[in-house]
Amino acid sequence: MIEGRVLSDATWFKSSYSATQDACVEVAITSTAIGVRDTKDRDGGTLVFDNATWSTFLTHLRTPKS
Numbered sequence: 001m002i003e004g005r006v007l008s009d010a011t012w013f014k015s016s017y018s019a020t021q022d023a024c025v026e027v028a029i030t031s032t033a034i035g036v037r038d039t040k041d042r043d044g045g046t047l048v049f050d051n052a053t054w055s056t057f058l059t060h061l062r063t064p065k066s
Contacts, residue, residue: 006048
């Protein structure tokens with residue numbers, strides 16, 4: 001498990017598709033971890049993934065469903 005503190009100095013960003021909306025998620029990427037948090041509750045908790053798990057997740061999202 002990756003500790004959330006590895007993201008303490010990370011730069012957070014949200015999708016350009018979100019424009020000025022506040023109802024979305026933000027992502028922070030470091031060399032060892034990817035963090036995901038809710039823009040409406042930034043202090044409410046962060047999901048932290050290692051690079052391999054995040055890559056698998058993105059591959060799954062891109063795989064067409066039959």
